[in-house]
Amino acid sequence: MAAKLGYLTRGAAAILCLLIFHVAQSDSHAQARGSGRTGTCISWERDALLSFKAGLLDPAGRLSSWRGKDCCQWKGVGCSNTTGHVIKLNLRNTDTPGYPMLNLGSMHDSHNSLSLSREVMGFSLAALQQLRYLDLSGNYFNGTSIPVSMGSLGNLRYLNLSSSGFSGIIPSQLGNLSNLKYLDVGGSFSGLYVMDLAWLPRLSLLSYLDLSNLLFISFQKNNMLLVPVGYLLHMVNMLASLKILRLVGCGLTNTMSATSKSNLTHLEVLDLSDNWFDTSLEHSWFWDHTGLKELYLSNSGWHGSIPQELGNMTSLQVIDFSLNNLVGLIPSNLQDLCSLEVLHFKMVNINASIGEFMDRLPRCSWNTIQVLSMDDTNVTGKLPISIGSMTSLSVLSVSRNMITGTVPLGVGSLVNLRVLDLSFNKLNGLLIKEHFSGLSNLEYLDLSYNSMKMVVEPNWVPPFRLIRLVLYSCRLGPHFPKWLRWQTNIDYLDLGNANLDDVIPAWFWVTFSRASYLDASGNKLRGSLPENLQHMSADSLYLESNKLTGQVPRLPINISNLDLSSNSFSGSLPSELNAVLLQLLSLANNQITGTIPSSMCQLTGLLLLDLSGNNLTGDVMQCWWESDNSSSMSSVNSADQFGSGMYSLALNNNDLSGEFPKFLQSASKLQFLDLSYNRLSGTLPKWLPEKMPDLQILRVRSNMFSGHIPKNLTYLKSLHYLDIAHNNISGAIPWSLSHLKAMRAISHNLAINVVEGDIAVVTKGQTRDYTFDIYRLMVNLDLSCNSLTGQIPEELSFLITLTNLNLSSNQLVGKIPNEIGDLEHLESLDLSYNKLSGEIPSSLSALTSLSRLNLSYNNLSGIIPSGPQLQALDNQVDIYIGNPGLCGYPLSKNCSTSTSGTELSVSHEDADYVVPLYVGMSIGFVVGLWTVFCTMLTRRAWVIAYFQLIDKFYDEVYVWVATSCACMTKKNHGNTA
Template sequence: MFVFVLLLLCIGHFINGDHTFGVEVDANLTACHDKERQTLLDINSNLDVWRGKESKDCCQWMGVTCDKYTGHVTQLELYDSSKYSLSGNIIHLLSLLPQLQFLILSKIDNQFHPIPNTLSSLSNLRSLKISGANLSGPIPHQLASFSNLMYLDLSNNSLSGPIPAFLGYMTSLIRLDLSKNRLEGVIPKSFKNLLHLVELDLSENLLKGSVPHFAGCSFMKEAISNSSYMYDGRYMSVLYSPVPDSPGCPSLHKLDLSRNWLTGNLPGSVGKLLNLEYLDVSSISLEGVISDVHFLNLTKLSYLDLSFNPFALNLSSNIRIKFQLRTIKMQSCKLGPSFPMWIQTQRSFAYLDISNAGISDHVPGWFWDLPRRLKFLNISSNEIKGTLPDITSTFEYHPGLDLSNNQLEGMISLSTPKLATLNLSGNRFSGKLSFLCRIDNALTFLDLSNNLLSGSLPDCWQRFREKLMVLNLSNNSLSGEVPSSLGFLSQLQALYLRKNAFVGEVPKSLSNCIKLRFVDLGENKLSGNVPAWIGETLSKLRVLVLRSNRLDGSLPAQLCYLNNLQFFDLSNNALFGNIPRCFGNFKAMARRGFQDANMNHYYYSYMLGGPTQDFDLRRCYAFSSQYKIYCHDDKAVFIDNALVAWKGTRREFERGLYLVKSIDISSNKLYGKIPNEITNLRELVSLNFSNNKLHGEVPKHMGRLKSLESLDLSRNEFSGNIPLSFSQLTLLSYLNLSKNKLSGRIPTGTQLQSFNNASYIGNSQLCGPPLAQRCGPPSPPATVVETKNVEEDGDEFWKSYYMGMGVGFVVGFWGICGTLLPV
């Protein structure tokens, strides 16, 4: 036995490049080869990663390791920690490093070039990782020559085509990661030959077919001694013993097939993967029933994600579960209507999500004895009934709790101080908010909206000054003045107090919350002027809603400093005066896209990765359908809801809010004209100036607002014609010009005739379709506008038209009269 162990150690040292045993070797014994050094210099000419070190021995360069005796480059690791700042097609050069054993290229932009066939010449490779490198095209069959490869990671690229069957015959593979590509077709049957596979990740592709059976792996027997391979730059060893006769893939401990188009049932053979620790089959349309047979023998399972599948989970009440899960994700599975009692066997979970699972039961008392190491609990979007007990667990971390959108009721009496996020929205909780003063300063997210809470806000917000980023107390029965201590929330990015009964002025202390991006204080009883300091200090605001209050006074010009404003609602107040001309300076409403590159606060720290963990776009997409987040590149944007006067009705926007660029100052006492500068806001989607005392002509360049879908100018005193440029508003699907003093012909040949009479009634001098009132001789059709620049909405055409007509009249007049004059 001693000899056998000694042999294994020798093999491990040999593979690591150390050909001696127990002898210290000088790392500088042999310099790198000239040809290989030149190859690295050629690589450097593209990437510039070794600037200033060209004169040194390339074996001493960062990320380069050479054999200590031969000088050949055996390991190359290039990793770009930024977002694609290293760019260049360098992979074809790697074939000139024939002794490479370990290769890592991570986030090196390959500019969508395919994997070169020449890479197959690296027959000594043991570990190959080219992830996040913008590779495209199929996986070339030449890679079949990597007969000794143990680690293959081509994840997070744009690879397409089928998964080649030859990968199933690379029997030395220990880890295979092809996730986050565009691979399609079925999982090859040859994968049953990957007897020593420890990790398999095929998630986030376009794979179809059924989940493969795993019983076939047991038909091969092979004994392999201690082998070493490199995983992200770290050497790891795997000790293999002869394969047992028990069925299943004996080495597999991670299986991730999530976010594909796989269908059918989860095969019972998954329950034969005796060493399985990590199983993720979320979002692949699994059907049928998952029962005891899938779990009875999985003694080592610690991570289980079955989310977003239509199957039913049917575990018997007396099942003897032998594993202790650390992570349980079963969002949008069919677990109910009874509460899943098998969870009582799991006392070590840190993450539990059984949201939207059809549970309409009371939560049993034992459930609230939560594990000390809990990080995140989500039982939201069910119909869970009952009260919330005083959770007395002493948490080791600061967990996030989401109990939202259920039927919980009664007082909130939480005394556990250690919480990172708390969401109790959409229930029937009542009583006061005094419990908030017992929560410690680690709270980052608080949502108590849509309940029956009453009383005034506690004045202890200074305790959350370091962390709290989102505060939502909307749609309750809270009253009193908004406490000035909210101004201590220096990290606050979203403040929602809508639909309560708050009185007094908007507290000036909020000017200290300079990180605010979303402010909604609408539907309260706030009074006073619209504060000028909002424009002077809250420069990051994207959303400002003060609608349906008792605000008066004029619109402060300082609001024009809000260059990032995209959603602006001051409707249904008592504001008077002119619309400032500088409202045309809202730059974010003139630019395409959601202008918030720095928006980085997450809905749940632990759910989406959060500030202290790597961002996981896969998880972000999985949760974006339920939570108010917008996933893009390397961030999750919080986009909570807002009420928009949209196409004649009040509509609540949630996930789509980031797309809506809107101005609504309707139902006030504003007078004067619409400033022409408004037409600079070319990405504006909704504009509502209705029910004011505005007069004059509608700006003739309104056609510049080409993104406009909803326009309401009704119940004002506008006069003159409807501008011909309205014909350019091709996206317009709601129009209301009623109850004004407009006159003349409704422009023809456009979509303006598709609106019904209600869009134009109350303008006694308007004529033409769709109105019954006829006009005189028709004017030239609006389609002639295309002969001129459409940006000038046709006005230049009519100037030329009338000038031409005038010149023609003069020429014709003198042509006729000239014959009558004496010679």
């Protein structure tokens, strides 16, 4: 009994001690809370947050509320109502640029991003041991590593580090976060990589996992290797609670399809987009997951047909098969997929009628489908009338197909429709107000590149307020649509080639003052623009190819792309060009006069400048500051110099004077340069290859340049179009031109950044307009109408990709090189009006691409070569005229009776008879002349025939002299070339 009592006494004492310890511990915690907290914020956690803030750059002031003693009231900070500990830190940057399928507005910048000024993140956050929710997504932490100390935050349930500018290896210590349910370390342009995922299965409670855009590498060999995808899936397969798995852009391959059966029985969302499986879709592992609600497989190299297994996925709400090599219709067994909401089939080769495709969609889902995207799927036929019964449709996009017929009136009853894109089809017929009657939520409308005509009453008020409207090539005119006046929310407006023949109304500049993109090009719009457009917000304004008059207005301050070309603007350019953000400026083919204002030099961001086809005078703008002898020339090429970023410059067809523009020494990126048809003088500079190494097209024809052709032009490795015709260039043709790389080998990588449109090219003896796409493929060498001497270098035959070679109207001598037959791509060859001699090379007959040849007015002799290509050329006789020593077809001179090559010699023994011979010839000439003269006095017809012969000879001499003079001087600047 005593022993028993002692036992109970000891037990009671133990219980009492535990109670006392518990009360004491509670009291200590209470004292800690009482002494360490102000309001509801624990002091050391507040200090940790302030330390964290001190290490950040915050340009937008997002953390401006982080002051005072109560940190629980700070923006983004959440505290527990019971303990007062910081349990939530949400610093997500909601202005991070996104990439939605259809971007309805301009993208945000990253001004709101937080970034590191010093690395204190790990130390500060480690003090927040009760943290359950941490979101740093959408910021930019300067490529720093994810702090290892994050692995000590054992209470974390939610961790989002996506798109935050972290880089380096993902620490394996994240595997210590055993309470974690949500982990997102993915995001675009991530610099993060993984070497080992052994830590991942320890996160057994995970329901959300996003590893998108991570680089999976292994250092088992010297080079970094892709980790086997089977290993990746094996690790993920242990997360039995996983509901959402995103592995976008992880470099996954088809080995994933060959892995063992998946254990992810709770999986609802699977995103494998932007990988490269390069395998059939039919036998993939995920078809066993019939509970999937969202399946994203876009742009991952799947091919073959869409398998019948899709019909078993009865829970699917989202299907994204876009941007793959899939072929054919969807299966016919989808009748049980009644929950479908989003269907993306962009660039799937359906190759059937859209009506047949719609018939295979489950009828039970017609009221649930919200997004139907079928762009570029080769669907044909007419839009079915039944489309009007898909009442939940928010997005209908079927652009770039071959859909015909008219738009059904039922489209107008889709009250939830936000996006309607029918562009690039073969639709026709009328669009009336009933097509839009119920579209009160419409924000995006694109009907461009069809043959539809819109017919509505002048006073029609649309039910929608659009953000984006594209009606290019739709017939809206001739009057300017008044209903546009109500579209005050427009950000993007395209009315190009819309058959408008009217004056731009004054309200246009008010209604669309906040729009970022305005295009009304290719119409017949008349009148003048407002004198000042600085109130406009537009960054792109395209009004080219109209009939606009008046002066060029003061430009919108934020404008970056302006095209007013091919109008009738006159007067001088604005003296102040304050649009410092301009990248594209085209005022070509107008009637602008005066000089180029010096304020043009402030436009240092220009990528393309086209002032061609005007009446500009004076020196080319002097945007140049000479450095003194002690300064470095590096400042010349600095980024703030005018022309430093320019790709294309066209000043041709004006009346500009002065020397070759010196500011081009800053144009290290220039690819296209056209200074032709001006009055520029001086020599071609030797610094061209050094200062403009990427130059592809150089046109300086019809100026007054003199001197020799710079031999170092050969260092322009991309130059494939050189035109220096109609100048005063002298000296020999440098044989080193044969080293021009782009003329020696066919290159498919040449790309040139120029404005869309046509440019005039002199080739095949004619002036022709070519699009820039064709222009950049031409290989041209035109040195005609100069004062070049010497022989044609044989080495020019190395330029085997030449399509046009023109050396006419110079003073070249010697023979035509026989190697010229090696120029197998040559389409036009002009060697006329020189002093070439000898025979025509027979190798010319091997030029199967030749369509124009001119060898006239030289000293060529011998038999004209034969060949089917030469005999198929036009104007056969004109090719060889002016070469009296030539014979054979097509000339009338027969080679069998020709004395060509035969020399008449007088022997020594007959020398005594030479003088009497000449005396007798002279007497005979006089007697014969008087006989003919006296005869003509009595024969009127003979007199007329004689003087007609004299007139014909005079005409031929006159044409030759006039042509030669024209080649020695500049043509009138008003001609186009």
